[in-house]
Amino acid sequence: MRLRFDSLFGRLFGVLLLAIILAHLLAFAWFFHYDKPPHPGPPPEFAHQGAGPPRSGPPPGPRPWFGGPVVPLTFQFVFLIVAAWYGAKSLTRPIQRLSDAAERLSEDLDSPPLEENGPREARQAAHTFNLMQRRIREQVQQRSRMLGAVSHDLRTPLSRLKLRLEQIDDSRLQDQMRQDLDDMIGMLDATLTYLHEQRTSEALQWMDVQALVESLSENAQDQGANVQASGVCAPMQVQPMALRSCINNLIDNALRYAGDASIVLEDQQHKLLIRVIDHGPGIAPDKREAVFEPFFRLEGSRNRNSGGVGLGMTIAREAAERLGGHLGLEETPGGGLTAVISLPRL
Known part of the structure; x- marks a missing residue:
């Protein structure tokens, strides 16, 4: 040798x-x-x-x-x-x-590459790592471009179909076809939103989480929804868009299946707990982890009239994990579902 x-x-x-x-x-x-x-x-x-x-x-x-x-x-x-x-x-x-x-x-996929210096083995490992990072970034960019092109190409015929629906005399058939088209457009928008959430990265900023929760509650009330907020917490470092997306998706999920929601803040020494509580049908314990999988739908609890394509909980959990926290589901005392966001204080 x-x-x-x-x-x-x-x-x-x-x-x-x-x-x-x-x-x-x-x-x-x-x-x-x-x-x-x-x-x-x-x-x-x-x-x-x-x-x-x-x-x-x-x-x-x-x-x-x-x-x-x-x-x-x-x-x-x-x-x-x-x-x-x-x-x-x-x-x-x-x-x-x-x-x-x-x-x-x-x-962050756009983080600076690793310096290729030091011993020969370290240089080889750094070179391989940088090559892997470039390939991952290129694949993600290619996927985004492909989905953007597909989205653009699909929206055009879907819009033409909605216009041609007006020429159908059968109102019942027209309503059914319009509902199908709306579902397709909703699935397309939800998928692109999910992929955008995966690609987005933010810097940590000091934020008044209590003010954010109260603002989201007031916005929902202005739209006629029953959303209440309670509890206090000190400002903390978060990614604002990720936290807003996480709480919004949990509120939408609670309103969709229960009709009301309560947001409770519990400030502890090393972490902040945000509970989004509803009194709807709830989810069986053996299904609570499965709902975080993309496009998973609970049979019997979701239908086309309730909306949703099975991405809201997935987006919420991934947003919580980007914040360094965790999102879990618990049973609400008296019946219903409680989503618990646990965020560490950095």
């Missing part, structure tokens, strides 16, 4: 090899300087006579405490710790960069 020092393996191997070599060189130098053999004593024959040969100098003193193995072993330990720290940091830095870029990509 060819060793390349511009690769992560080459850098780690080089750092560890250098640390080991330096540590051993230091140990050899240390022991060579401090671990010399002691000065030989007097021969035995001189020792018995109580005299010895003339000495050239004073006897060697005791070896200092730092002349033993403690210091070189300590230096070896320090060198290896530094090399291990550098190696661990070199390994985790590219992974952390990829993780941060993936998180940004999940929030």
Whole structure:
């Protein structure tokens, strides 16, 4: 295997090899300087006579405490710790960069690309990630263009059909065909709205959520709907359009199937709970997650006269998730459905 020092393996191997070599060189130098053999004593024959040969100098003193193995072993330990720290940091830095870029990509497809620098493996991973991001963005743009073209091409014949309905003498048949055309146009508009919501990204802004809820309640009342708002909360950082879309869809869902709705704010230390309560037919516990799937319709509870194409709850949940929160469904005490939006305080 060819060793390349511009690769992560080459850098780690080089750092560890250098640390080991330096540590051993230091140990050899240390022991060579401090671990010399002691000065030989007097021969035995001189020792018995109580005299010895003339000495050239004073006897060697005791070896200092730092002349033993403690210091070189300590230096070896320090060198290896530094090399291990550098190696661990070199390994985790590219992974952390990829993780941060993936998180940004999940929030915004137009986020800046990842810088292609560092070791060879990190450059390859960054290049592959940027290529994936470009392909995803191109696919989303292509899908949007295709749906826009389909929408434009479909609206023209549908509009002509509505005009030609006036030439039909049978009023009952005319009403039925008009209803079918309205359903088709409604499904088309709802689908495009759903896809637009998926593509839209906003910056976080400080917002008075209580004022927004009261405004939505008053707007519904002006249109003749029975929507009440209660509770207080402090301003928080949200994506205004996403939050408005989420609450609006939940209000529309409650009005469609129950005829009235109540919005209750519950401000807690680390999160805000927004409950949209109705007293309609409710949803069975085993169906509550299924209603968040696109185009899912509950048999018996929805019909063409009630409106809706099965995207309102899907849009609401995805909007809540873009806010970093969660949308769940509970049973209303006494009967009905309660949608609970949980938003964390950042």
